[in-house]
Amino acid sequence: MAEIRRESPVDFGVRSLETEVRSDWPVALAYDAEGDGPWVVDLSHKTRWDLQDGQVGELTPAGQSVPATPGMSVLADGILINRMNRTQTSIYHLGSDAPDLPDHPGFTDVTEATIFLALFGPHALHIAEKLSNLDLGDPNKEAPFLLQGPFCHVPCQIVTLEKDAEDGTNGAGGFVLTCSRGYAQSMVHAILDAGAEFGLRPAGEQRFAQWLAALSS
Amino acid sequence: MALTLTCPVCGKRNGYEFRYGGEDKGPRPAEEGMTPSAWCDYVHMNKCTAGVQKEWWFHRDGCGAWFTTYRDTVANLEVDAPEVTE
Numbered sequence: 001m002a003e004i005r006r007e008s009p010v011d012f013g014v015r016s017l018e019t020e021v022r023s024d025w026p027v028a029l030a031y032d033a034e035g036d037g038p039w040v041v042d043l044s045h046k047t048r049w050d051l052q053d054g055q056v057g058e059l060t061p062a063g064q065s066v067p068a069t070p071g072m073s074v075l076a077d078g079i080l081i082n083r084m085n086r087t088q089t090s091i092y093h094l095g096s097d098a099p100d101l102p103d104h105p106g107f108t109d110v111t112e113a114t115i116f117l118a119l120f121g122p123h124a125l126h127i128a129e130k131l132s133n134l135d136l137g138d139p140n141k142e143a144p145f146l147l148q149g150p151f152c153h154v155p156c157q158i159v160t161l162e163k164d165a166e167d168g169t170n171g172a173g174g175f176v177l178t179c180s181r182g183y184a185q186s187m188v189h190a191i192l193d194a195g196a197e198f199g200l201r202p203a204g205e206q207r208f209a210q211w212l213a214a215l216s217s
Numbered sequence: 218m219a220l221t222l223t224c225p226v227c228g229k230r231n232g233y234e235f236r237y238g239g240e241d242k243g244p245r246p247a248e249e250g251m252t253p254s255a256w257c258d259y260v261h262m263n264k265c266t267a268g269v270q271k272e273w274w275f276h277r278d279g280c281g282a283w284f285t286t287y288r289d290t291v292a293n294l295e296v297d298a299p300e301v302t303e
């Protein structure tokens with residue numbers, strides 16, 4: 001039997017402290033000296049689905065309803081559902097397990113087509129301001145919400161999960177973003193470079209899980 | 218000034234995020250009584266208006282929506298829909 005090994009195209013250039021293999025993906029759980037934030041976490045192993053249907057608003061992926069308006073997102077039970085346009089929705093499984101792909105022709109598993117990063121903590125939104133003219137902290141929107149457009153000049157889906165964390169730091173909060181897999185190296189390079197002045201550090205999946213748990217509570 | 222376009226989902230955005238989809242030529246003509254030359258005209262012939270025309274755009278680097286809007290082709294600026302005068 002052939003052994004399958006999946007590989008995230010994201011490389012932070014530092015060795016992780018602790019790794020586990022999950023569904024053939026090596027997953028970095030923690031890094032040395034993660035610091036007090038902001039953090040960037042590679043979530044490329046987390047299952048992502050695309051769903052297209054003329055009646056997409058009436059479907060219930062993973063048992064949850066699709067937001068009615070494009071640009072709206074809902075986060076429940078570790079599943080983030082983002083309404084992209086009239087006919088299309090993206091579904092990110094942020095928790096540890098994803099169910100099997102539903103038996104409906106509108107679903108496509110896009111996990112291996114894109115990269116998936118989280119950037120959160122103090123000044124996270126200030127880092128984003130250096131890389132995109134999209135307003136991740138839009139005062140007219142309530143998190144979570146979806147933005148679709150260029151980040152580092154690369155077409156991305158960006159979901160602000162928290163836009164004004166009360167940790168005493170202006171610009172604290174966080175978001176996740178996906179873009180085509182081939183941009184991984186330049187994207188990570190640009191993000192780490194833009195975040196250097198704020199002390200941005202790579203962090204493991206555990207750090208993201210803590211943030212997600214805090215958001216959900 | 219560079220072209221900006223108003224996506225119905227994302228709002229006003231940089232024109233470079235969009236792909237042009239051609240003049241809006243109205244609904245596809247009926248199959249009934251269609252001649253090859255009439256079809257050829259519908260597909261290939263354009264008005265090439267110097268002024269305000271209705272056209273299709275695709276938000277390629279954004280939400281993926283197709284929509285129509287009006288553009289002044291001389292100034293290369295998006296404009297409001299002209300008032301219908303009949």
Ligand SMILES: [Zn+2]
Nearest residue numbers: 224227276280
């Ligand atoms: Zn759009």
